[in-house]
Amino acid sequence: MLKFARTLLAGSLVVVFSANAFALDKPTGRPILTVSGLISEKNAGNDAQFDTAMLDKLPQQKMTVETPWYKTAQTFEGPLFRDVLKATGIKGKKLYVVALNDYAAEIPLADLEKYDVILARKINGKVLHVRDKGPLFIMYPFDKKPELRTKDIYSRCVWQVNRIRVE
Secondary structure: OHHHHHHHHHHHHHHHHHHHHOOOOOOOOOOOEEEEEOEOOOOEOOEEEEOHHHHHHOOEEEEEEOOOOOOOOEEEEEEEHHHHHHOOOEOOOEEEEEEOOOOEEEEEHHHHHHOOOEEEOEEOOEEOOHHHOOOOEEEOOOOOOHHHOOHHHHHHOOEOEEEEEEO
8 A cells, every 4th residue: 555655646746757857947038029918827916928038048059140130140049939839738729029110021831840940039149139139039040041032031021020910
């Protein structure tokens, strides 16, 4: 009986720790991104907020691409956009990404499943600031997928991202 109780207790602890491992931490610094809408993981009322440390904890990706916004290829770095959304327990199919100046673009979730789109925090190793199109800049892998070089996709590369609504 004692062995059964120990096994049951050990199993319960695994379940408790597993559930907590997926909880979204609260930002300790100033939030730079707010995700709202159809999400299950929330840390600020009905929203999920991220500060720079939270975004930096996610696996980072680098891509060097030519874009219409720069004269030469630039190296962008940040987490995969889908990883950021996965942390929020996303339940929707469409994203409305909004910039600091209220520019908004609709992005189908299928884009993030099909392509390694990043939510760039750095350009050429330097943190993106508002004057440099930061704090976050959506970047598609244009050099690996030339079919992405369209006006429609370029319009989804929102810079100065600070809000995402999931529908």
